[in-house]
Amino acid sequence: MTVRRSFLLASALSLGLGAPLFAQGTINVAIVGEPDTLDPMLSTKDVVSIVTQHMVETLYTFDSKWNVAPLLAAEMPTVSDDGKVYDIPLRTGITFQDGSAMDSADVVASLNRWLKLATRGKGVADKVEKIEATAPDAVRITLKSPYAPLLSLLAFSNSAAAIYPEENQADVLEKVIGTGPYELAERVPDQYLQFVRFDKYVPREEPTDGAAGKRGQVPDEIRFIPTPDPNTRVEGLLAGQYDFADSLPSESFDRVAGSDKAEPVMIESFGWPVFALNHKQGLLTDRKIRQALQMALPIDDMLFAAFGDDKFFKVDGPMYPEGWPWRVENGVENYNVNDQAKAGELLKEAGYDGTPLRILTSRQYEFHYKMAEVAKMALEMAGFKVQLDVVDWATLGERRNDPALWDIYISHSPFLPEPALTDMYFKTSRIGWSEPEKDKIADAFLAEPDPAKRLELFGQLQAANFDDVGFIKIGNFNAVLGKAKTLKGVDPTPWPYFWNASKE
Known part of the structure; x- marks a missing residue:
């Protein structure tokens, strides 16, 4: 979609002019508001997690049964018998969205930033002895005392232990640079965030299983549209403006269920x-x-x-x-x-x-x-x-x-x-x-x-x-979400992701 087309789409949505024609391969997602940051380390808000998980990645993630699974880590870590030392092998051939290659120095710098700035990172910081690179493709986390939830914290997209380039580690980032399947192409505050495929993304080879496994880069674009009013999210979904709408009022359930264009999703x-x-x-x-x-x-x-x-x-x-x-x-x-x-x-x-x-x-x-x-x-x-x-x-x-x-x-x-x-x-x-x-x-x-x-x-x-x-x-x-009947490949989850989504 061209910038001109993007502007027309945003204008139509903001003025309430009805459903415009969308380019094939664009998934339009109504979210509850404007993310106040695109750095998921600095936020525990769901709306930030939903958006940023498409552009940044963590060492681990969760599969469909909420088991921890490797993402940027090559595999699950080796843990010492006393539970204090985690040796984590890293995937190789991973490229950041600035063109640089990911290695252990980036991971060490990112995890140290997470311990310093992230709500969840600060919660474990006093238990960490040190984080060090043991090879270009391996890091070691040494704890002062055992900490059973460590891998779950490293897997969470909320206050996330996201991996950024070593050179991009300021307390406040001018630009968020990740390794994810999509990158930000354009942002018009309070109108849309346009994500396009990152052409150097390397997906995992395992079959998709929740957020684990292959992230397919199926849509050409994913467009997140801040829509603070819940009734506007409902009306936009029913009108065909949105392919997916987050957090719908429960009283809209029956109306969405009776639509010929949309259907409710209840978790x-x-x-x-x-x-x-x-x-x-x-x-x-x-x-x-x-x-x-x-x-x-x-x-x-x-x-x-x-x-x-x-x-x-x-x-x-x-x-x-x-x-x-x-x-x-x-x-x-x-x-x-x-x-x-x-x-x-x-x-x-x-x-x-x-x-x-x-x-x-x-x-x-x-x-x-x-x-x-x-x-x-x-x-x-x-x-x-x-x-x-x-x-x-x-x-x-x-x-x-x-x-x-x-x-x-x-x-x-x-x-x-x-x-x-x-x-x-x-x-x-x-x-x-x-x-x-x-x-x-x-x-x-x-x-x-x-x-x-x-x-x-x-x-x-x-x-x-x-x-x-x-x-x-x-x-x-129970959460009520809404999706177009033509939308496929979106798992019902608290933080919906769209890298495998398609429209019939």
Whole structure:
């Protein structure tokens, strides 16, 4: 597609002029908003992961069953008997999008940058003794103590341990240079990001299996179109403007299902909405006030308001749903108490002085906002004064980095294959939840290699979260996405990828 054609497409979309004619081989994807960065090390936002996984790669990734699989690594690492040394062989013949060849020096520099700057990297940094090149095509990670989730962290596209050229390692990158199957050709803020095939990309030879195996470079172009309003995403999908639309309102399910152009995609037990609490400063540094907050929330009403029909959600306290190996029941007696009177008594005991409880949320994920509205009413019944700060998603992402600006921010997470990928359990996370006994449990959980013992420790960690109110899981929800009936080769996943997508 020419630049002129690109401009006309963006103009038509922004002006709402109906479905333009698309070049064959272009996949048009409506996302929830403009990514605030194209450096996935610096963000835990899903919208950043969705876009950037097409242009940058990590040493490892996940297959369709959430097993860790090699990507830029040649194979799985050799791990020492004491669990402290990981020897990682690298693929050869890999080229960056600036034309340079990838080698171990690039990997070492990138992983050190990840430890310094990335939320998840900083969480493990104090456990890393050193990262070194042992050959041009091999690196070694030496830990101070065993760290069981290391490979899952290295595989995650969110706060990703992305591999960049050694020469491109500034704290803030002027340009993101990766090894992925697509590269950025053009970006018009708030209109589109145009990705085209990287002609020197070398895919893996194994069959495609989730994000693992061959990444096929099937589309000529992938175009991500920021579409903050969820109803606009629905209408664009139904009109044929979009081949794929992320995060649709649950009430649109039946309408999309009745379309002759599109169909809904529902991912069951997709994830969990969360009230992330500020432990660094402000009201919620007081444990009794946190407990009052947890006690006052009407979970059933919040989920009904958010999703409208219980086929889209489940009132469920454990951190993992039925059928997951991490499912434990510890502490769930403190879930969904829904007692505003008792919460009010706790507020009085805490000496609450009427300082506004600031809830930071966005309407780009409409279910976040609907939960906030219901929570506000219940919390005010308990005696809180509540201030809803409603902003766009990019602004929320900026403000949550400053603990002076919020007491709660509302987000959500897919259910992840490794609990340690949820960084809020750990004192290094953005929310800053640190309590001595909990921290001991968390450290033991990270160091323990035995799966049965790790499950027992995770149960203790879940109980600590309910007791100390580290953060609040609201429930389970099913995600509703939408795709054109002609679109093939897109797996239903929390972070959809389109390198194998095609249109009939």
